[in-house]
Amino acid sequence: MMNTNSTINRTFSEQKKQEVLLRIDNLVKYFPIRAGVFKRIVAWVKAVDGVSFEVYKGETVGLVGESGCGKTTVGMTLLRLYEPTSGRIIVDGEDTTHYFLPKWKAKRYVEKVYLSRFKNNNFQPVDELDRKYFEIFKNNGEEGLLEYLIGDLEEKRLKFRRDIQIVFQDPYSSLNPRMRVKNILAEGPLAHGLFRKSEALDRVGRALEEVGIHPTHMYRFPHEFSGGQRQRIGIARALLMNPKLIIADEAVAALDVSIRSQVINLMMDLQKEHNLTYLFISHDLSLIKYISSRVVVMYLGKVVETAKKKDLFEEPLHPYTKALMSAIPVPNPEYKKQRIILQGDVPSPVNPPKGCYFHPRCPVAKPICSQERPELREVKPEHYVACHFPGSL
Amino acid sequence: MSEPKPRSEFRRMMRKLLRNPSAILGFSLLAFFVLVAIFAPYIAEPVNPQMLDENGKPMRLDNPYIMPVITWSSEPIPPSKEHPFGMIQGRDIFYGVVWGTRTAFYIGLTVTLISTAVGIVIGSISGYYGGWIDEILMRITDVFLSIPFLLAAMVLTTILGNGLDKVMIAMVVFGWMGAARLIRANILQVKEEQFVLAAKALGIKDFFIILRHILPNTIFPVLIQASMRMGSLVITAAGLSFLGLGAPLGYADWGSMLNFTRNWILGTSGSSMTYWYAVFYPGMAMVLFVLAWNLVGDALRDVFDPRLK
C-alpha cells in the first residue's frame, strides 16, 4: 500500500537550496461508492491518485486544475479532514501521516513504512527522512523510533493543527452562524493555550484590525458581514493560530471580482508580515499567475506538471497545461494566441483511462500514450512533467 | 451596518407566533395549566375532611397525590356544591383533576426531557462519527422502533412491575428514537458545513465541536418535535394508567380516574348519561392539556421550521 519511493524522478537537481516545509509523497485518496441493500462498496472514486509535490518555506504554491480534478481533496486530505488511502504527508521534516490515526494503527503504519525496511540488512535510505529515522533507529532501536514517531500523539496532533490552517471557499458556510465573531476567532487559540482568556479580546481585536475589520465588530454575528468581510474573518481565524502554512481553497472564488483583488492583496501582505507559506488552490490560472511562485497542475487526480511560475507560464510543457493557458483571456490584443479547444469531457475518476489519463483528449497523443502511463519527470531544471512527449503541443 | 439580525429575526418570529390564533390559544391553555399546577394546594386543599386533628380542623394529607377517600360509597355521586365535579369511588373528582395537572406535567416533562436527551446523545454520536458506530446505533434504533410503543411500555411494566415510575422508565426506554433519528439526520447535513471542518482544522475536540458547532445548529427541530411529543406521551402514560399499569388506585392521575369510570359505564346499559361527569371532567382536562401542547408544537413548527412534517 505504502510506496516509499518518492515518485519524483530527479535528474537535474539533487539537492535543494530552499527549506522544504511540506512534502506530499504519492498521496492517494479513494472514496468508496456504495450501493444496494447492504451498502456494499461497488467502486472507488479515485479523487487523488498518487500526487507528489513540495512546498518551500515562504513561497506560494498554486494548485490548479479543472473542477473535479481533486484539488480540494488534496487539501482536505493533507489536513487530515479525510484520512489518506495511502501516501505520506511530511511537514517540517517529520512524517505526519499517522498523526490522526488511533495509536495501534499509527504503530502499524510506522512498522510497515519504516521499521520493516530498516530491519532489512541491505537497506538503502531513499530520502532525507529515511536517513533521519534510520539514524534514530540505529541509535535508539525499534522502541526508540516508535517513541519518537508515535509518542505523545495528542501533542503532535495539536502542533500539526497550529502549523497548518485553512481558509475555505464559501464565506457563507465557513463561519458558524450562531457564534459571535469574537468567539469564532478566539476558539482555536484558547483551545491550544496560545493566549489566555483575559487576553482574548485584545488579540482578537488586533487580528481583526490586521485583516481590515474594525475591532468593535467582534461582537457581531457572521451574517452581519459581507462576503469579503467574512472571508477576511476566515483569514483572521487562520492567522490567530500562528500557522506556518495556510491552505486557501478557492478562497476568493465566491467573491465579487472587485473585492477579489483586495482580499488577494491582503493575503500577500500578510504573507510578508508573518512569513507565511501558502498553498493556493484555484481553477483560475490568471489568479494563480498573479499570486504564486510555483505552480502544480493537476488532471484527474494526478499531477501533470509542476514548475516555477515563470517557467510554467513561459513554456508550458504538458499539453494539458498548454490547453488550459490558451483559455486565459489576454489583455494585449496584439498577442495572437491560438486557442486550443479540448475535445470531449473530463473522464470519470471512477474509471480513469488506461495509459496517460489525458490521452482521450490530448491533441498530440501517440499510440504509446494509451498504453503506458507517463511518470512525472524532471524535464528541465525544477520543471517536472508527466508526458511522453513534453512540449510537443 | 444594519441592526443585529438575530434579535430582529427572533422578534419577527415572535410576532408571527403571536399573530397565529391557534398558537395564542395553545400558549394560554398551557399558562392556565401551569397556574393550576402551581397553585394546586390553594385550589384544592390537600386535607382529608373525614379526619380531624386535635383542633377540630381537617387533617393535612401526608401525600397530596393520593386522593383522600371522602365517602365510603363507591358509586359515582353527581356534582354538588361541595364537590363541583362530582365524586367517584368515594373520591372528589375536582381534587383529582387539579392535582392530576401536576402529575401530567411531572410525567410529560420528565419523560420528554430524559428521552430527548438520550436521543440527542445517541443521534449525535451516530451522525457525527458515522461508519460502523452509526450502523450499529441505527440498527438498534430500528429494533426499538419495530416494537409498538404502547406494547413495549406494557412489556417493560410487566417486567419491572406496575407503578408510575416504572411506566416512566418504560416510556424513556422506548421514547428516544424519534429525537435520535432527527438529530442524526440534521447532523449529517451540518457536519459537512465548512465551519465544522474549520473547527476540526483548528484542533477543537470532538465533544466541543458537537456542543458548540453542531448542536446549536441542529437542536431547534428536535425541541419542536419534543414539544409535539409531550401530548402523545401524556396520552400514553394515562392510557397505561387506564389499563391499570401505571398510577396506583386512587392516585391523582387523569388516566386512572377514567379507569374507575369505565367499569361504571359498562355496568349500566341503555339507561342515560348518569355518570357523564366522571368521564367529562378528567377527560376534558386531558384533552385540553394535550391540545395545548399540540397547538404550541404545531405553531412553533410552522414558525421556525416549515420543512418539518
Add this chain to the structure above:
Amino acid sequence: MNALQGDLGWSQVGKEPVLKAILGRFPYTLELALYALFPVVGVGIWLGVKAAVKRDKFLDHFIRIVAIIGWSFPDFVFGLLVLMIFYSVLGWFPPGNLSLWAEQIVKSPNYLKVTHLLTIDALINGRFDIFLDALRHIVGPVITLSFLWWAYLLRITRSSMLEVLSKEYVRTARAKGVPERDVIHKHAKRNAMIPVVTVAGAMVIGLLSGTVIIEVIFNRTGIGQLAARAAVELDYATVLGTTLFYSIILVLGNLIIDILYAVFDPRVRLS
C-alpha cells in the same frame, strides 16, 4: 430459543398456548383495523387535499384545528364518550363482539368459518341477522379508532400536497393554462400520494396496536385486550408473545411498503 420454533409458552390469561391464543383472537383485531382503515384513508386524504388547496384560507384553518383537536383526544377518553353516548344513552352500539344469541349460533359446529372475520363469515353463511349484529358491535370501536387516525393522515397529505404544489412542474402546468382542477387531480395529487404511501405502513400498525385500549373499552376479545389483561396480571409469556407478534407484523408491513415504494417511485429505483 423456543420462541423461534413458534412455542411462545403457556398463556395464563388465555388458558391455552400463547400462539393459539394470539391466532385465535387476531381475526377480531384485524377486522376492527380493516374497518377503521376506510374512513381513515377516505376522510384523511380528502380533507388533506382540501386543506392544502385552500391553504391559509378559512377552510384550511378550520380543518387543521379540528384535526389537532382530534389528534389531542386520548383514545380512551373518546372511546368512553362514544360508549356513553351510543350505548348508555342511545343503546345503539353495544360493547362486545356479538350479542349472546348470535354468539351461540357462531359457536355451533355447522356454522362455516372461512375468514374468521365475523361480518364476512356471516355473509358467507347467509346469516344477514348475524352480519348486522356484528356490524352493530363494531361501529363504536371503528368510530373511535378512525377518529384518532384521520388527523394523522390529513397532516401528512396536506404537507405533501403543499410541497408538490410548489414544485416546478405544477407551476409549469399552471402557466401552460391547464385548468386548476386538472392541475390538482392529475398532476399534484398523484405525486403527493408518495409520502402518504410510506406512512401507510406506520398507520396500519398504528391501527392494529391502537386496538389495545379500544378493545379494553369496548370489551372485544382481540389480541389487544389479551395483551392488556396479561399485562395487568403479569403474565409475561402472553405479553411478550403479543408484542413479538405485533413487531413481526410491523416489520413485515414496513418491508412490503418499502418494496411497493421502490416499485412505484422512479427516484428510488434510480438511486
